[in-house]
Amino acid sequence: MAAPICVARIGAAHGVRGALKLWTFTEDPLAVKAYGPLVTKDGARQFEVTSAREAKGHLVATLKGVATREEAERLNGIELYVAREKLPDTDEDEYYxxxxxxxxxxxxxxxxxxxxxxxxxxxxxxxxxxxxxxxxxxxxxxxxxxxxxxxxxxxxxxxxxxxxxxxxxxxxxxx
The missing domain is CATH 2.30.30.240 (PRC-barrel domain)
Structure with a gap:
């Protein structure tokens, strides 16, 4: 089984209602919503993007179960992964x-x-x-x-x- 692929990193909290900055590593930044639950590298934690909008170089996103600024602040720096098979196939001259x-x-x-x-x-x-x-x-x-x-x-x-x-x-x- 292929190693999971890092598709995003959680950044600083944004506002007071649990929103946070989400730095994506996908061609289409909003694609992270379509991959289903995102997990930490060790698979111990799972996050679901419930909403996202584009901002300057990142997304402003909300995650299911994260409702306060304090909860969002505790997630700063966490990398989010998906299984390789959830990503689109690459063209012949492309690769991840x-x-x-x-x-x-x-x-x-x-x-x-x-x-x-x-x-x-x-x-x-x-x-x-x-x-x-x-x-x-x-x-x-x-x-x-x-x-x-x-x-x-x-x-x-x-x-x-x-x-x-x-x-x-x-x-x-x-x-």
């Missing part, structure tokens, strides 16, 4: 970020770099995290220039490594 976790990462010469362990977004765009066989993980921008090919059926992503990482070049402008 979760589909990339565990894939082999290779350079353009097909030499192994490691495995994809996460896709992050800290606000300035997606970052792909690769765990090499030894050493520190690699964090690279997830752009077409850096990741020119994603081959989910083939089990790999191709990474265009920068020729030179700033600070690693022994000859610098100070010479």
């Amino acid at each position: 970020h979760a589909d990339l976790i565990g894939l082999a990462a290779v350079n353009t010469a097909n030499e192994p770099l490691g495995r994809v362990i996460a896709i992050h977004n800290f606000g300035a765009g997606d970052i792909i995290e690769i765990a090499p066989p030894s050493g520190s993980t690699l964090l690279l921008p997830f752009t077409n220039a850096v990741v020119p090919m994603v081959d989910v059926p083939g089990g790999r992503v191709v990474i265009e490594m920068p020729d030179e990482i700033e600070g690693d070049n022994p000859s610098s402008a100070d010479d």
Whole structure:
């Protein structure tokens, strides 16, 4: 069974009647209402979106059973998941970020770099995290220039490594 997919994160309370900010990770932000109950990663808690409206970069939503600001505040930061099979199928050249976790990462010469362990977004765009066989993980921008090919059926992503990482070049402008 496929791992659940994170589709939203609960943000701060909005108003005094239990509404809250809901940051969605779906192409259509309002689609979270159609997936049925959303669950926490461990499956211990379940939430149903009863209403939602779009706001600047997020939704203002109400959840079944959350009626006060205090209740909404206690939920801040909780990530909400759905079963993979509840999501729409992807087109041939599309994929969910979760589909990339565990894939082999290779350079353009097909030499192994490691495995994809996460896709992050800290606000300035997606970052792909690769765990090499030894050493520190690699964090690279997830752009077409850096990741020119994603081959989910083939089990790999191709990474265009920068020729030179700033600070690693022994000859610098100070010479």
